[in-house]
Structures are given as C-alpha cells and as structure tokens.
Amino acid sequence: MKRLGLLAAPLLMGQAPATSPPPSLANTSADEIVAAAPAAHWLAIDPDDIMVMDTAAGRMVVQLAPQFAPAHVAAIKALVRAGRFDDGRIVRVQDNYVVQWAAKPEDGKQVVSQPPDVRQQRVRPAPLPAEYERSAKGLTFTPSPFKDTYAQAGWVPGWQAARDAKAGTVWLAHCYGTVGVGRDMPPDTGDGAELYTVIGHGPRHLDRNIANVGRVLAGIEPHAALPRGTEELGFYKDEAQRPKIASVRLASQIASFPLWQMMDTASRSFAAVVQARANRTGFFVRPARAADLCTLKVPVREVPRGVR
C-alpha cells in the first residue's frame, strides 16, 4: 500500500484517471519482514568470497560460492589476485539471456592497450573439473513449498538451489543475477577466465550443464542495460564496442569495503518472505498462492563495518 501510495506523486504525465504500473517484485509486506528480521536470521558473507568489478558501466558486486564450485572459485580468485581481469572486457550481451565478460588474454590479442607489467602477472589455469552439482551432504536444504518445472526447488543457506533427493545431489539454480563460467563443448573446458551473469528469464535448462559460481549482490542494473551485441549470440563486433573492465578485486583486498549479509534461508524470517511473495496483497486481486524459485530471491544487505 505504501509503495503504491508513493507512486501517486510521480504519476505519469498528468493523466486522469492515473494508471499505475504493476507493483515491484518485492512487495511491501516482504520488505517489512526483511526489515524486521532479527540479526540471528542473517548470515555473514566472507569478504574473501566477494568480487568487486569496476567496469565502464559501473560497479558490480558478485558473491562467489566455493561450497558449490571450489576449483572454479579458487581459479577465479587466483585470476583476480593476479590482476588478470584488470583491463578485461565485457564481450557479449544477449537480450533476455546473459552479459559475459573475459579476463585479459595472456597473448594480448585483440586488446587495444596492454601494459607489459600487467601482462607478466598473468596466470594460465588448467581446465577445471565439471563442478555442475555436488553431494547434498553437509548442506541444509530447505525445500520450496511450491511446484518446480525442473526438479525440487529450494535453498541451501543463502542460495537459490535445486536437488535430486534420490541421487543425493544439489546445485545452484540459474536465475536472474546468477553467475556462471563459460566453457567450450567438452564439459571440463571452463577455466574461470570468462564469466557470465543472467539478465533474462531464468534459463534453468542450464542447471547441471555449466558451473555456477555465484550471483550478483549489487550493480547488475547498468550492466543489464548495456547495448545488446550485434553478432551471433549477442557478441560485440569489435574491440571498440566492448566495455572495459577497469579492475576486479576481492572485497578482502579493499580496506573500506562494506560487509554484506544474506538471509538465512532456514530461518523463520525467510519462510515468511516466501509466503508473503506467494500471497501478495494490496494491488493483487488474486494472489498467486505460489511463486517460482527464480522470483524467490534471497534477501541480501550491505552493513556498515562495525555493525555486528
């Protein structure tokens, strides 16, 4: 109600009767639950698992998930520490699908400027194992109360996931903002030097076909708004079109970087968020009484250093 009330003011070119937009995905009620959640319902995110990417479009903050793809995450962190993503490029933006970016190549081909001192820091990781799913052992899986087209949907602490209870496996789901690793045709060819994030309808058919390594915590918006590439699959045509990556650092390398938390998906607060999103009120004359996994995002928040 409040959110819609706020809308009355900026409403739209003086029309009467004023037509308002559909409300945001995050309705006020879920927002209120998040705001009221006690500290015990939040989990700290390790600053060493946060990648801070400054590009020509803006800053994007990515949380890595070593519990799902330990070899990939270790390789990505090694690339970050070696400065390999500095002066990298966003190479592909495909509408309703992905934004994809790449570390600076070792041989420097197709790169406009390449200071040799940066070049010498480069590492060249070996191809990595196909970390597409993992054993469910040691992870708390909170099942979604709603039907899922693909598997059993749910959450492992702080993450949108799915599982095969019979096989005892669990994996990160491909939703808006999920970060994965580009690979070639053989499953073990991803090296972590090329990553993408989803900017469209959750492509869940990619689940268990590619290594998911994380998700965007903040700053996806200007990247999702980049011009779509004109070549096959949304690749940019040439170097002039590719937005530059100024630098990528781990949050643990940046002294002043804020702390981040994610809601504990096993908490009562999160269960209430799920119910609120499935049973929206106010604008909604007919609550859906369900919600699919990709709309049930896990709340995350930035907290000033010193709090908690």
Next chain:
Amino acid sequence: MKRLGLLAAPLLMGQAPATSPPPSLANTSADEIVAAAPAAHWLAIDPDDIMVMDTAAGRMVVQLAPQFAPAHVAAIKALVRAGRFDDGRIVRVQDNYVVQWAAKPEDGKQVVSQPPDVRQQRVRPAPLPAEYERSAKGLTFTPSPFKDTYAQAGWVPGWQAARDAKAGTVWLAHCYGTVGVGRDMPPDTGDGAELYTVIGHGPRHLDRNIANVGRVLAGIEPHAALPRGTEELGFYKDEAQRPKIASVRLASQIASFPLWQMMDTASRSFAAVVQARANRTGFFVRPARAADLCTLKVPVREVPRGVR
C-alpha cells in the same frame, strides 16, 4: 553444433583454451524444426492487431490479443488511430521487471512540446472492465507436458497461456515480452493509455491481476537496454530522461509493412519445438527433460507481402 561452431571464430580475445558461452535459448535443433515447418503450421497475424511503435530507442512491433482483452484492445486501437501515443514517452524502466510507456496526456502537463493540432485529436477513454481472464470456450488449449508452479500451463493458438480447467477460464501468461496495461489500485482503472512490457524473469504472479493485451514480436532489445529509471520502481526522474515516442501506428495503416505469422501451437511442428527445447543436445550434457512456459516461446516470423 552449428551454432557453437560459428562461435569459434569471434571467440573472445584470443584466449586458449577458448571458453565459449552457454548456447542461446533457441538451440539449433528447435531452429531447424521452425525452418522446416510447413505453411499449414503457421497462422497469419491480422495487420490490424499489430502496433508499430517508433521510439528514440528504435522500432518495437507489438501484437495485440483482442480475443483476451477486447475492450482494452479496442481502446488502445482508438488511442493509436487518434494519435494519442505520438509524442508519448517511455516513463519507466525497472530492472528485471518492465519497460512502461504512456500516451501523451490530454492536458499536456509535463510534456515539453505539444502541437495543438495533435492535442485536439485526443480521446479520453473511460476506465475499462478488468479483462484478466476469459472463458475457455471457443479456444483450443494445448497443455504443456511439463509442471508449472502457478497453474496449468499451455497455449491457445499462438500464445503462451494458462488455464483453470475446473473454472473453465484461460489467460495470457506474463513472460518476457508480454504487454500489459498499467492500472491504479482498483481493478477497473486501466484505460489503455499506459502500457508495459516485461523485460525480466516472467512475473507470473501478475497473471489474472492485470489485463494482458499482447506481446512484442520484434524490437524489444533496444528498449530492454534503456537506462534504468532512478526513481521509486524505476520511474524516470523528469521529462529530460524520458525517451520519446515518435509515433505509434497499426500495421494496417502502413502500406508497406510486412506480414507476420505465428506458429500454430496445436501443430506437430510446435509440439516438436517444445520437445527439442526440453531435450537439448550438443552443449548439454544433461538435458533438462522439461521447460517452463516462459522459455517455451511461440515462434513468430515476418514474411514478405505476396508470400502466402
């Protein structure tokens, strides 16, 4: 395979081993089925149901669905014919949600330039009935073979839809590219002068809560790439930020406009497309064996006038 083969050439800043992106939503196999579909598996789209919108971002072609929202579609066509959308504005872009645009208001408030001759043509429609679902009578419903979180998913000829078999109702589903009508809190307050299209994960919770009137056939890309609005819910802050709409016409008003067709969703070709998308090969080591409604888009195509 072919699609991925093509990728080898533009691949990505000279890296070795080259990492390729995940393949497109439309895999080659489904594309081949579409290309081979006989003429009898395609349905003509009435040029009077196509809205051609030229904006500062580009041309967007929208198909209207009078069979689902007859009063809204009639009101929108009246607005188009009266030139009410000419010199309108895109007023809102919310990340992972919607692009929303508005006809030029009758009183001209907040509009920079407003030629009086255009102004006098304006109509002011009355609020419209809440056309959120309709009787299933007279529509062929082809159920999806896969589970849906929200209802029974499927298609009515040429459209992504869902139904309540018990109640005998059917409605258009909110997916990427669906076009709906903005409204205020009371359900009957949409007048068709303000429309949106979805540019994020399909917000199916809006189904049966707002009048869907169509979908984008072409040209969503540059609109989905517009800068996100900085105000509450992604509204643009002021007139300077709002991209202009040069004109909106029906395809029936444009002599040279191409004809469009949509695949008959009751055809064998479409059933094969659904299966191909659920059982992807090549890049995919583990086909999902399912696909959710919003990923199962209905193929559409432009055909030169004179063909068929």
